[in-house]
Amino acid sequence: MGAVAPSSPMLASLIADSADISAAKHVLELGPGTGPITAAISKSLSSHAHYLGLEMNESFVKQLRERFPAMQFEAVAAQLYDFDAFLGRDGSFDAIVSGLPWSAFPESLQITILDHVMPRLKPGGLFVTFAYSGFHLLPSGRHFRKLLSSRVAEIKMTPTVWGNFPPAFVYMAKMSDKNFAAHQTEPAA
Ligand SMILES: C[S@@+](CC[C@H](N)C(=O)[O-])C[C@H]1O[C@@H](n2cnc3c(N)ncnc32)[C@H](O)[C@@H]1O
Secondary structure (H helix, E strand, O other): OOOOOOOOHHHHHHHHHHOOHHHOOEEEEEOOOOOHHHHHHHHHOOOOOEEEEEEOOHHHHHHHHHHOOOOEEEEOOOOOOOHHHHHOOOOOEEEEEEOOOHHHOOHHHHHHHHHHHHHHEEEEEEEEEEEEOOHHHOHHHHHHHHHHHOOOOEEEEOOOEOOOOOOEEEEEEEOOHHHHHHHOOOOOO
8 A cells, every 4th residue: 555554633634634625625535545534534525515535445445435425436447547437527626635655656657647637636726645754755755746846836845743653744735827727638629
């Protein structure tokens, strides 16, 4: 899974707060796993909002559907998620929350996933993810941050959550109108 342990409630709450979930109408979570961040999201999610969780592990998807019946979970086989099928061609998100182990991914996979997902983030939308302190200094961790920075208007880091195992911090990346336009896919002919 790329994780030493599921995210702690403290880290999960920080992620949900950083993504401004209570104000979001459309939320995407990548790699919800056993659902620690999903639980924090569900506490803040408005009853009118739509949530989509994309997870590669089918048994996690089954458990998540049972635990959070009002939220949508889909099993995905690869990094090229079929957003058109899940949401319609114009579906986009106010907040994208990722629990993917970016620093464990090869750089080519980091690029493929970000190129696929970021065009679905609305202008001014937030992309929020976490990194284990220290791992972000590995070449793959630095590469991920550089890739993310190149796709958004600004990127901030929270202080480290020392109560998480391992200690971790949160990246908050905000999409600008300009970057959003640059990443829009061409409408199908
Ligand atoms: C590091 S775990 C994090 C789980 C949970 N979000 C947490 O914070 O404890 C990563 C999860 O992402 C899933 N995953 C890995 N690659 C994925 C991909 N390309 N798309 C969707 N899910 C993926 C794994 O199956 C795993 O459940």
